[in-house]
Amino acid sequence: MSGTYGDSTRSVKAVASEEIPGQPVIAPPVPAATYHLSADEGDALDSYGRKSNPTWRRLESALAALEGAAAALCFGSGMAALTAVLRVLAEPGRTLVVPADGYYQVRAYAEEFLAPRGVTVVEARCAEMAEAAARADVVLAETPSNPELDVVDLHQLAMDCRSRGTVLVVDNTTATPLGQQPLSLGADLVVASATKALSGHSDVLAGYVAGSHPELMARVERERLHAGPILGAFEAWLVLRSLGSAGLRFERQCQNAAAVALMMRDHPAVRSVRYPGLADDPSHGVAAKQMRRFGGIVSVELADAGAVHDLVARSELLVASTSFGGIHTSVDRRARWGDRVADGFARISLGIEDTDDLVKDLQRALGPGTTTPSR
Structure with a gap:
C-alpha cells in the first residue's frame, strides 16, 4: 500500500514519530554533547555528540525512506556530505569523473584537494559521462546538472559502471528524492544538499548521503566520525520539521x-x-x-x-x-x-x-x- 502514496503523504509519514500515547507527534531536538554511560563499558548507541544523536537518527530515517535507501547519514552541508564520500572513494591512484557542467565547487575541491594527492580527475559534461566512465574507478554524476539542467541517463550509466566495477555516486540535489530516485536506477550512493528544496526555508545548511550498501555506508559513517563534519541537533530538527511539507x-x-x-x-x-x-x-x-x-x-x-x-x-x-x-x-x-x-x-x-x-x-x-x- 505504501508504494501508492503520493509525495505529500510520503513526506508526512517520513517525519511522523512512533505512536506512543503521551509522546509528541514530532519529537523535539536533542542538543546533547555527552550522554550517561553504562557500567559495562559497551559501545553505547549514544555516547558522544560527534558520533551520534537521536535527532540525527530520526532525520536519517526520514531521508532514507524518501530516497528508497536502506540508510542515510546527515552532514553539516551538502558539500560536507559530498567531500566525505569523495575522500572515502577517490583514493590515490584512482580515476574520478566529476561533472564539467555541474556545481563548480565540486570541480574546485577535486582539483585543489584530490588531484594533488594522486587522484586523476576527469571532467565530463552530462553527454560525455558514459564515455568518461569507461576509464574511471569512481563517477560522480549530477542530474539535472546545476545550473544548465542537462540530464544524465542514470540507468544506462549505472549499467555501464556496474559492468566495469565502477562506483556510481549521484548528486540528487536539483531533482530531490521527490523528483527521482537514483538508487532505484542503479546508483551506488546518493549525495544531496538538504539546504535546498527539502528544508526549503533558506534558514539551515544540511546535507546527506543515502545508500543500500552496508560496507560503503559504514565507511562514510567512519569518515564522518573522524573528520567531524556533523549536523547540529537543532539544524537536524529544522530539516526534519520542514520535510513534512x-x-x-x-x-x-x-x-x-x-x-x-x-x-x-x-x-x-x-x-x-x-x-x-x-x-x-x-x-x-x-x-x-x-x-x-x-x-x-x-x-x-x-x-x-x-x-x-x-x-x-x-x-x-x-x-x-x-x-x-x-x-x-x-x-x-x-x-x-x-x-x-x-x-x-x-x-x-x-x-x-x-x-x-x-x-x-x-x-x-x-x-x-x-x-x-x-x-
Whole structure:
C-alpha cells in the first residue's frame, strides 16, 4: 500500500514519530554533547555528540525512506556530505569523473584537494559521462546538472559502471528524492544538499548521503566520525520539521517552473530556456524516463548581465540570492560565481507563490524585449 502514496503523504509519514500515547507527534531536538554511560563499558548507541544523536537518527530515517535507501547519514552541508564520500572513494591512484557542467565547487575541491594527492580527475559534461566512465574507478554524476539542467541517463550509466566495477555516486540535489530516485536506477550512493528544496526555508545548511550498501555506508559513517563534519541537533530538527511539507512545496515549485518556462520560451527578451519538463528541451526524453517531477529550477539566458539585474529590479516578487529551493522565487546570475556560462545566464529557482502572480510579474519585469531568441 505504501508504494501508492503520493509525495505529500510520503513526506508526512517520513517525519511522523512512533505512536506512543503521551509522546509528541514530532519529537523535539536533542542538543546533547555527552550522554550517561553504562557500567559495562559497551559501545553505547549514544555516547558522544560527534558520533551520534537521536535527532540525527530520526532525520536519517526520514531521508532514507524518501530516497528508497536502506540508510542515510546527515552532514553539516551538502558539500560536507559530498567531500566525505569523495575522500572515502577517490583514493590515490584512482580515476574520478566529476561533472564539467555541474556545481563548480565540486570541480574546485577535486582539483585543489584530490588531484594533488594522486587522484586523476576527469571532467565530463552530462553527454560525455558514459564515455568518461569507461576509464574511471569512481563517477560522480549530477542530474539535472546545476545550473544548465542537462540530464544524465542514470540507468544506462549505472549499467555501464556496474559492468566495469565502477562506483556510481549521484548528486540528487536539483531533482530531490521527490523528483527521482537514483538508487532505484542503479546508483551506488546518493549525495544531496538538504539546504535546498527539502528544508526549503533558506534558514539551515544540511546535507546527506543515502545508500543500500552496508560496507560503503559504514565507511562514510567512519569518515564522518573522524573528520567531524556533523549536523547540529537543532539544524537536524529544522530539516526534519520542514520535510513534512516538502511534498506540498515541491509540487507548487514544479508547477511554477513549468509555467514560467513556457512563458519565457516564447518571450522575445529571452535568448534561450532550459527546463527538462519542456517537450522540446534537449533533455526531455531522458528526463521523462527517469524523473517523476521535473524540478523547480528554470535556467534562462538574457542579453547580458545588465538584463538580469534589470529583471530583478523591475520585479515585485523576485529575490536576488544564490542557492535554490526556498519558498521565495530567486534569481542567481551564475557567471558571477565562476560557472562556465554566458554573462546573461540566470538560474531561476521557483518558490511557492501563486502561479498566475509569478507569470504576470515576470512578464512585466522582462518588458517588451528586443532580443531574437536563439533556440
